[in-house]
């Protein structure tokens with residue numbers, strides 16, 4: 001059942017044909033097991049991180065200056081999100097727990113690829129794009145960790161930027177560019193916030209390329225032998241929409257349990273000494 005609006009859009013974009021070939025009627029091996037759920041879960045967590053991040057950025061302030069109360073502006077703004085902003089605690093815990101969940105999900109995704117040989121031809125480019133995604137994810141997480149301006153944030157950023165300082169010839173220069181000075185300080189916080197916003201948007205674009213590359217070569221399967229359309233494949237919808245939805249249900253159950261009942265998992269931020 002096409003609505004009038006969708007018909008209008010379809011005539012001008014060919015949207016229906018794209019949705020059919022890339023989603024509903026896209027052919028997938030029929031023998032995929034639950035290890036193939038982690039790609040769609042990674043997609044879900046990426047969207048959750050971007051959405052919760054946008055709301056956090058409405059209240060967060062990247063400044064190491066001091067408030068009248070003697071706290072830093074950055075740390076204080078996070079405290080305000082936790083205590084004063086409506087449902088700020090929920091958005092922040094969703095984002096912080098989501099960051100860890102993102103890595104768990106993506107490591108499972110990569111582990112599946114290693115175990116079943118999904119990195120082998122013809123999926124080499126898909127794998128290479130995946131490695132780029134992983135590096136950008138690590139950057140995004142590292143930049144985000146500095147933002148609450150806690151002791152762990154400060155020393156984490158100090159140690160990791162020191163590693164760059166150990167590079168021959170360009171080390172000192174690179175370290176100063178990363179820090180925006182000689183030590184981790186206010187300019188570091190500003191540039192990390194800027195990059196922390198940029199990297200996930202880059203990720204979203206590259207993930208688009210990752211899924212496109214997958215749709216050219218199609219999914220591997222637990223046998224490691226390529227299956228051919230019509231024989232051994234089934235349409236993505238309803239078979240894998242339902243299987244992915246089940247995975248999303250299991251994931252959200254665990255995620256919500258942690259967000260609501262144990263969000264800090266034994267770790268929390270103490271402010272940087274002034």
Ligand code: HEM
Nearest residue numbers: 036038039040042043113118127130131133134207219220
């Ligand atoms: C934000 C992170 C990522 C997202 C959203 C994502 C998304 C997806 C999706 C939706 C699929 C299809 C479903 C599936 O096979 O699970 C897929 C397949 C695949 N991804 Fe990723 N991915 C991410 C990171 C990575 C990384 C880091 C690697 C490797 C270094 C990677 C390598 C692959 C490979 C090889 C396949 C095809 C697997 C097969 O058909 O057996 N991906 N990805």
